Ligand SMILES: Nc1nc2c(c(=O)[nH]1)N[C@H]1C(S)=C(S)[C@@H](COP(=O)(O)O)O[C@H]1N2
């Protein structure tokens with residue numbers, strides 16, 4: 001790791017390397033949405049985890065905020081080849097939600113779904129171990145609606161299409177079930193370091 005100073009004067013944590021085929025978008029943060037940005041207030045937002053779990057449940061905005069806060073500072077990588085270094089998100093680790101619902105031993109995958117109907121599939125293991133969040137703050141401010149506010153999934157070690165904006169819930173499964181982009185030829189897991197962009201990669 002090295003530290004560079006951006007125009008804001010804030011030291012920016014930066015990895016030495018970009019995943020293969022990626023470029024540094026710098027201060028730009030492109031918006032990539034298949035849907036129209038929904039008009040979704042914190043009061044209307046909820047997050048549910050069900051499927052193969054012992055205690056399916058939903059959290060509203062206040063209930064989710066009562067869980068221990070957790071932060072991510074690091075990089076994000078979009079499959080369209082932009083990456084951003086040293087971004088800062090805050091929210092709650094998915095470990096905290098999964099701890100409450102307790103996935104069955106048979107659980108292997110999830111489908112994450114948005115309030116808009118967007119879906120994406122992930123191995124359950126990619127959501128545990130402090131590597132995935134429900135995020136509602138970016139750079140210390142509320143997450144902007146076009147970037148998934150009030151809250152989005154954040155799984156920064158995978159390509160960013162896995163980080164469903166306007167997250168509504170996770171369905172826990174004992175098999176893999178392709179989501180929106182995955183049904184359209186994108187990779188089931190999407191590890192940027194192995195350049196898993198398309199289903200044959
Ligand atoms: N609901 C929803 N989530 C989504 C998407 C989308 O179209 N709809 N696009 C994905 C893709 S391809 C990327 S790169 C990131 C983009 O997030 P951003 O617009 O905040 O940069 O969101 C991901 N999550």
Ligand SMILES: [Mo]
Pocket residue numbers: 032078079080160161
């Ligand atoms: Mo993307």
